[in-house]
Amino acid sequence: MSKKILSLVAVTVAAAAALPSQQVMAHGYISKPESRGLLCRMGENSQCGAVNYEPQSLEGPDRYPESGVADGQLASAGHGAFSALNAQSINRWAKRHIKSGANEFTWTFTANHVTRDWRYFITKKDWDPNQPLTRAQFEPAPFCEYSGNNRQPPRTLTHLCNVPSDRAGYHVVMGVWDVGDTPMSFYNMVDLMIDNGNAGSISWQDVGDIYEGRTLNVGDKVSTVVFTGSGEQPSLRTEILIQTEADGAPARWPQLLAEEVNRTQSWLKAGVMGPDNRIIPIAGKNDVFAQSGSGINRVEIRVTEAPPPAPEVNVSGIAGEYLIGDDGVLFSATVDTDTPVTATVSLNKGYNTVAKQSYEVNDYGFLLELPVTNASAGHYMLVFDFVAKNGGQTQKVFHLNLVSPPGEGPEPGTGPGEGGSADAEFSFPSGLGQYKAGTLVFQPKNNKLYRCKPWPYNGYCVQWSPGSNQYEPGIGLYWQMAWDEVVR
Incomplete structure (x- = not known):
């Protein structure tokens, strides 16, 4: 295959100020396709492992194909943490539809770096999509190449590449970004379905139906x-969410799901097949077809019902501070609800429940009480759980x-002005999932108060x-990365 050097088309974004190379690590990925x-x-590929969090980190040795990443590990750039990407079969990965000829390939750089070049390789005409990706599966020369001129690119950069016209069906394009001042490159696989308009040559087989004859509810x-x-x-x-009553009608949602299958899938089509081998979604029952050779033998329909609506409940009468009397503490609250509920009220300290009681609430203005005889001074959570008869919960x-x-005095470290629990929103680790920048937390292990640091910490x-x-405040090895001690 002859090498073609094409003119560069750049999507210009304000470039970040240049930084010395030793202070910045290069990271980036192909964002289009x-x-x-x-x-x-994005969730369109599943069971991917760590790359879900780091698609920008597929970095390996440079100068493919003469050296670089080993065969069979090209998709993961040789990283064990990203090895799930090396799986290869005809139906393993989601694909983007393109036509051969001029196509744009866009890189997004999370840490742009001086660049030697970008090169694009495509699988051979007779490649085997059910075998690992190796040098033998790809053309040895790039079909598209751009020089980086050893300069720092903008945050996004688009290359116009001429995808070979003799390719059709499933192919993989491997984009290689060769960094200019390190011996490393970034390897990105782009799974493509190249459609050159020859739909009549594709053989389809019926593998299922989209039709259950039932009305679906919103949600x-x-x-x-x-x-x-x-x-x-x-x-x-492929999944759709029913957003209106009209979309849940028995003749409507099968068409919507068929349209979504055709929009997002390459090995599957849904609808009614015409004499020209075109498959068009219709109202009512739609057939599901799979391309011959895809290995797909069955498609079923699954409905996940929306959770029941939560009851609307208002709780009033709770104070921020209670005095412990001779008989302990009596909590009382007024509950208003729009539907009968079972109400369970509990007093919790950390992960321990101090007291708990349940009531059947059937009307407005219901008085709930929770007597607590064994409570000591400190920070608590009073939790009300409501369950309606339809299963909805609040x-x-x-x-x-x-x-x-x-006269008895507060417990050590808990009094106002001492940085104690009276100043805190939570007593660690209660309410852990609610901690955010600025949250004040009391640490009972050392009787000190801590404030959660601002973003991004x-x-x-x-x-x-x-x-x-x-990261436990005042205790963990790295607690100062997350918390500031509040000195009172």
Whole structure:
């Protein structure tokens, strides 16, 4: 195949200020057509592993094909953490439809770096899509190549490439970004269905129906479940959400699902087949067809019903602080509900329930009471759980403090002005999932108060489990990455 150097078409975005190479690591991915790794992050590819979080990190040794990543590991760039990308079969990965000829390939750089060149390789005409990706599967010369002139590119960059006209059907384009000042390159696989308008030459077989003769409700989801000889193939699943009553009609939702199958899938089509081999979605029953040779032998329909509506409940009468009396504490609250519910009220300290009681609530103005005789001063959560007869659920949570009677004095480290629990929104680790930038948390292990740091460090505040406490305020090895101690 002859090499073609094409003129560059760039989508200009304000370039980041140039930084010394030793201070920046290069990262990037092909965002149009979406690369295999990016489609993992988008959810169109499944069972991908770590690349869901790092499609920009497929970096390996440079100067493919003379050196570079080993055969069979090209898609993962040789990284064990991304090895799921190396799986290869005719129906493993979602594909983007293009036509041969002029096509745009866009890179998005999360850390743009000085560049030697970009090169694009395509699988051979007789490649085997059910075998691992190797040098023998790709043409040895790039069909498209651009020089980087050893300069830093903008954050997004688009190349116009001439996809060979003798390719049709499923092919893989491998984009290689060769960094200019390191011995590394980035490898991105783009799974494509090249459609040159020869639909009459494709053989289709009927593998299922989209038709159940039932009305779906708003919020229901309906999807195709696709099977091959090796079982269900989640990457070939198509799902729609019923958003209006009209869309849930028995004749309407099958057409909507068929249209979505045709929009998103390459090995599958849904509708009614005409004499010209075209498959067109219609109202009512639609057949599902799979391309011969795809390995797909069955498609079923699955409906996931929307959860029942949650009851509307209002709770009033809860204070932020309660005095512990001789008989303990009596909590009382007024509950208004639009439907009969079972109400369970519990007082929790950390992960422990101190007291709990249930009521049947049938009307407005219902009084709930929870007597607590064994509570001590400190920070608590009062939790109301409501379950309606239709299964719908609502929860209300109140954070409050219990204080000792006057003259007895507060517990050490818990009094106002001492940086104690009376100032805190939570007593660690209660309410862990609600921690955000600025959240004040009392640490009972050392009686100190901590504030969750601003973005981007606030993400560490919620990272805790009994076996992994490196960010626990005041205790963990790296707690200062997440928290600031509040000195009072």
